[in-house]
Structure formats: structure tokens, C-alpha cells
Amino acid sequence: MNSIEGIKIMLVDDEPHILQFLELGLTNEGYVVKTALDGMSAVTLAQDFQPHIAILDVMMPGMDGFEVCRMIKKSGAQTSIIMLTAKDEVEDRVKGLTIGADDYVIKPFSFEELLARIHARLRNQFPNMFNEVTYGPFKLDDRKKEFVYHGRILELSPTEYELLKFLVMNNGIVMSKGMILDRVWGYDFQGEENIVEVYIRSLRDKLNDKEHQVIRTIRGSGYRVDFP
Structure with a gap:
């Protein structure tokens, strides 16, 4: 992968230890990372931060990840969205893809798998950023x-x-x-x-x-x- 300097990733999960783990790992990889603990905060953060990638947990109290995804896509943002789900069910995958999600990762997952998904989304959605x-x-x-x-x-x-x-x-x-x-x-x-x-x-x-x-x-x- 070419330089990832300046690539912004938003992490959204209601479990602080997951956010901390992912934030540390992705920051060490060179990404600019911001986090949110709930759906409403995520929508506001997405408007201000304009991330290239948003990693959204599906199961959150209040506004779930599907609704956050829907609102981000409705805003016209070019953000590529990866959903985190604990369920390997066709209905969940179809629902996420139908409302605009670009990929999904099933919990539990390895950090290396998530990195591979991020790289794939960047190459697909932002090809001009890379040679x-x-x-x-x-x-x-x-x-x-x-x-x-x-x-x-x-x-x-x-x-x-x-x-x-x-x-x-x-x-x-x-x-x-x-x-x-x-x-x-x-x-x-x-x-x-x-x-x-x-x-x-x-x-x-x-x-x-x-x-x-x-x-x-x-x-x-x-x-x-x-x-x-």
C-alpha cells in the first residue's frame, strides 16, 4: 500500500475497550482516527470530520449502525462504510448493503483482517489517492x-x-x-x-x-x- 498520510477513519462502537484497541492500532498504522460511542455523536462527527472510512458497529443502543450508515450516505458524503456485526446472517448483510454499506466484518475479527478491508475500500473508492x-x-x-x-x-x-x-x-x-x-x-x-x-x-x-x-x-x- 502507498502512503496513507492524511487518510481519516471514524470508529463508532459503544464498547470503549474496542474503540481504544482499534484507535491505537490504526493510529500506529498512520491513519488519522476519531471515535464516537453512540450513533448521534457519530452522525455529528461524520459531518465535521468527513472521514474516508467509517467503521460502524451494528448493535448500539438508541441509533444503531444501520441508521448511522443511512444518514451518512443520505448526506452525500463520499465516506466508505464498513459494518461490524456479531451475526453472520444473510439478512443482516443484505440490509447493510442495501442502505449503502460498502463492506462488513463479523465479530470476532482479527486486526489484520480489518486492515485488509480498509485497504480494499480505499483502493475501490479512492483509487486516485494511490499509484x-x-x-x-x-x-x-x-x-x-x-x-x-x-x-x-x-x-x-x-x-x-x-x-x-x-x-x-x-x-x-x-x-x-x-x-x-x-x-x-x-x-x-x-x-x-x-x-x-x-x-x-x-x-x-x-x-x-x-x-x-x-x-x-x-x-x-x-x-x-x-x-x-
Whole structure:
């Protein structure tokens, strides 16, 4: 990832120890961080702070994270929103995505996973803030919609490009088929989950990943990109 100087992140959670932990970690990473303990404070803070990323806990007393998300998006802000949820339920994911959330993280989560999600949102929503980005053997230039792998430009369809980008930018994290469908095909996709398998197979062919060492299948869970 290129320089993150000046990138602002707003954290919203009613649990002070979570806020403290995340604030310390993200500040050490170089982000400018501000926090709020409740929904109303978050809405006011978002107007004044204008964060690039807002990380919102769903379950808060009074105004919950969904309502905060709705109000931030309604204001026209360019803030990218990541929801924190303790429930791995399709209804919660769909509700969040429908009202404008850009991603979600299921509690409990690792700090490294959250960082990967933040990096992915910044690359997707604010591509002009960064030049070409390197992830292991991959080089990604989102402005050109171009992937280079071990010095070789990959010939990818638009869907293959988006799928590989999602997996690479979340490298080391297992992505379920449902999560991939939400992010790459859209939450309203009406097709079969096996479309993911078809595209994974095609990507492996183009990466010459015959042993599935780059895009790994995690049985019963999904797929994970590793950098050998």
C-alpha cells in the first residue's frame, strides 16, 4: 500500500475497550482516527470530520449502525462504510448493503483482517489517492484495470478482474462463496453459487495455478489467496 498520510477513519462502537484497541492500532498504522460511542455523536462527527472510512458497529443502543450508515450516505458524503456485526446472517448483510454499506466484518475479527478491508475500500473508492499497488507477486493498477502477475499482464474479463482483485486485496483471509457473490456479482444476484467455481477455475488457468497454491480452496469455508 502507498502512503496513507492524511487518510481519516471514524470508529463508532459503544464498547470503549474496542474503540481504544482499534484507535491505537490504526493510529500506529498512520491513519488519522476519531471515535464516537453512540450513533448521534457519530452522525455529528461524520459531518465535521468527513472521514474516508467509517467503521460502524451494528448493535448500539438508541441509533444503531444501520441508521448511522443511512444518514451518512443520505448526506452525500463520499465516506466508505464498513459494518461490524456479531451475526453472520444473510439478512443482516443484505440490509447493510442495501442502505449503502460498502463492506462488513463479523465479530470476532482479527486486526489484520480489518486492515485488509480498509485497504480494499480505499483502493475501490479512492483509487486516485494511490499509484500502482503491489501485493506479493501481483501488481494492480485499478485505473487501467490491469493485473500483472510475476511480470506478466493477465488477460482478464471484467468479472475475472473484479474477482481476482477482491481475493488478492483480501489475501490471507478466507472468503465464502456468499461473500464473493455479494462483492463481485452484487447482493441481488439471482444465479447459482457455482458460478464462483467456474470463475475460480478460469483464474487458476490464467495464473497457471495447477496445484491451487495461489487460490486455495478451504473446504467448507471458501477460497483464500496465498502468496507462495
